[in-house]
Amino acid sequence: MLLAAIAVGLLAVLGMPTYEVPTVKLEVEPTPARLSRGKHLVSMLCHRCHYDGRTGRLSGRALEETITGLGTLRAPNLTRDAEHGIGDWTPGELALLLRTGLHPRREHLVPPPVMPRWPRMGEDDLRAIIAFLRSDDPWVAPHEGGPEATRYSLVAKIRALVSWSPLPYPREPVEAPSREELEAYGEYLVDDLLQCSACHTGDGSEPERAELHDSGDYLSGGAVTNDVNGVVLRAANLTPHSTGLRDWTSEQLRRALVDGFGADDAVVRWPMPRYPAMEVHEVEAIYAYLQTVSPVDDAVEPSPPYKMVGRKADGGRHLYMSHGCHYCHGEGGRALADLSGANEDLPTDEELVAFLEDPRRDDPFSIMPRWEGVIAADEYAELCAHVRRLAAQSSP
Ligand code: HEC
Ligand code: HEC
Ligand code: HEC
The missing domain is CATH 1.10.760.10 (Cytochrome c-like domain)
Incomplete structure (x- = not known):
């Protein structure tokens, strides 16, 4: 002792x-x-x-x-x-x-x-x-x-x-599968390059690939992480089971990975990464590969819901929280990206709305989701007012 x-x-x-x-x-x-x-x-x-x-x-x-x-x-x-x-x-x-x-x-x-x-x-x-x-x-x-x-x-x-140690440096140059072999290339993306499997399997402790594939819970969801608000998130089940992605189309997968929205236009919560520059070919390869893995029945419990505190009457704050802006910007407009520069960068509401509708217009690599078609036209006035309040409050 x-x-x-x-x-x-x-x-x-x-x-x-x-x-x-x-x-x-x-x-x-x-x-x-x-x-x-x-x-x-x-x-x-x-x-x-x-x-x-x-x-x-x-x-x-x-x-x-x-x-x-x-x-x-x-x-x-x-x-x-x-x-x-x-x-x-x-x-x-x-x-x-x-x-x-x-x-x-x-x-x-x-x-x-x-x-x-x-x-x-x-x-x-x-x-x-x-x-x-x-x-x-x-x-x-x-x-x-x-x-x-x-x-x-x-x-x-x-x-x-x-339990952790450095890996040996490979003795021979490592060769990746060709882009033309769709499923093999998808496996390379999922396991080796983008490492979806590290977050979406077990406890995220990165076992060797063979072990990962035979684990019985490969890609069935799991690894626990805190989001920017300290709320615990569990990664989704990506296997072709009804509790996973069985009913998803490759377009839905593209929308989740590239635009940042899952089923019902709900924003996918950070730290699930966004890949704004991912090519259609890469999405197709991931999709093709995910369909070949063993389906696992594992309904990943929904993460604890956010408390919607605050005055009901405050429409702007309600919209900010219900669309999920706080998943990245925090309730106070800081965290992953802070909003303190918004009043200077986007001085008119017209500019602010144009940015929200398509952040990738100015920066093709922006991980800010593309809200066009998700936020209704009549919601913008109140939402913009709330963003401007947060920007003023959280100035650096
Ligand atoms: C850093 C860890 C991490 C990595 C890497 C990661 N994910 Fe995720 N993923 C998550 C978490 C956490 C969630 C749950 C998000 C939520 O609850 O809103 C998630 C959710 C998802 C969803 C469900 C979206 C929905 O709304 O139901 C899909 C699909 C997905 N991930 C696919 C992938 C693919 C494909 C890759 C690799 C290209 C990948 N993820 C890489 C952590 C990760
Ligand atoms: C999940 C978050 C994350 C991702 C993704 C990530 N890094 Fe890092 N990186 C870190 C953290 C945290 C450290 C600091 C670790 C430490 O100090 O022990 C770090 C350290 C480094 C360092 C050491 C720098 C220094 O001055 O000490 C380099 C170089 C680096 N990362 C390169 C990369 C590259 C290149 C990529 C993409 C191929 C990458 N990282 C992806 C989180 C990340
Ligand atoms: C997935 C994470 C994520 C979500 C969800 C998100 N944002 Fe962002 N946002 C970012 C990032 C990251 C930036 C920083 C700039 C960039 O990468 O393009 C940003 C930038 C901004 C900016 C520009 C700030 C400046 O100084 O120019 C505004 C305004 C903004 N977001 C508002 C919102 C609103 C309103 C919502 C909800 C409807 C929202 N964001 C949801 C990640 C997110």
Whole structure:
């Protein structure tokens, strides 16, 4: 007991366990095709944590939505600034972190629930991401500053000692299936690249692929995460069962992944990622693959409902909550993206409505859902008034 208490005490004071860092040699030629593939991949894989709408760059942000109990998580600045960003990282260092989870500078493991790792990502895709991060794209233009460092909790440190470890760096280049093999490519997207299966299976602890497929609950929903309001969410059942996606069309799947709306036009709650730049071919591949997995009867319980507190008479607030704006902006207009700049960025209601109807008109990678056809024309006046109130209240 005493020893255990001492060990826990030590862990609380010490940092995460460290490892020896192998050297990875890699050169990456920045061809135009590679850079555009790289941006596409970064928009789907890294944007959701590392992008800050206020700077328009991958300058990092505080992750309010967290896996319960792992600490205060902050995605760092990935711009080319050498001091505040990753401007002086070598391609080999980036490859090591992305493949194995081992942080080449701090020598500790970045645990897979905190940031995914991609041991089976195709070599071309890995190189495309690295080329993009070193390019002169505005997303990675040097930016000074960024969030404070991540602080891991005692729970994270204990789990890092007993159940997590870095993966070995692959000895041979990893080859991805061809885009033409629809189901195989879909499997690659679901398991290896976008890792839908990590969130949508079991407890999200990222077992090996064979184990995942044989687990009996593959893709049947589960992993628990906090949303930006601290409410616990469970990921949906994606198998072709009536409690899963059996009755979904590929157009419905596209609408959930790209536009951000599920059945009945209900907004899909963050941190389920949105993929505004996902191609139709990619949706088709995911859809084709999901139809081949074993159906599992598992009705994922609905997450606890939000309390609709506040005066009934306040129509604007009611609309804001009932459409689910607070799932990303919080009740007070901050969280994933804060609304404090809205009065300056969108000074007239006409501009605000145009933005809400199609945020991707100005920024094709915007993860703000496209509300056209969801919010009724006569709802906008009150909703805009509420957004402007929040913007004024939450000015930086
Ligand atoms: C789920 C959120 C999440 C996603 C998705 C994510 N990251 Fe991270 N990333 C983090 C967090 C949190 C840290 C900080 C970990 C730490 O300090 O231990 C981090 C750290 C890093 C670092 C180390 C930077 C430094 O200065 O210490 C790099 C490089 C990085 N991420 C690159 C990427 C790339 C490239 C992608 C996409 C391919 C990506 N990340 C996707 C959350 C994420
Ligand atoms: C970071 C974890 C995470 C990842 C990665 C993820 N999901 Fe989800 N997903 C969730 C959560 C949490 C929910 C539940 C959202 C809710 O309750 O509103 C969800 C819900 C869904 C829904 C149900 C939408 C609805 O309204 O019923 C679909 C479909 C879905 N995800 C598909 C996918 C696919 C396909 C991928 C990979 C391309 C994926 N998800 C990747 C966490 C994730
Ligand atoms: C899935 C998450 C999500 C939901 C749900 C969401 N937003 Fe957003 N919103 C964002 C993000 C992220 C941004 C930051 C800009 C971007 O990425 O395009 C944003 C930006 C905005 C802005 C612009 C702020 C500025 O300074 O320019 C306004 C206004 C806004 N949202 C209003 C709303 C309203 C009103 C609702 C509900 C009807 C809503 N949002 C629902 C994610 C979301």
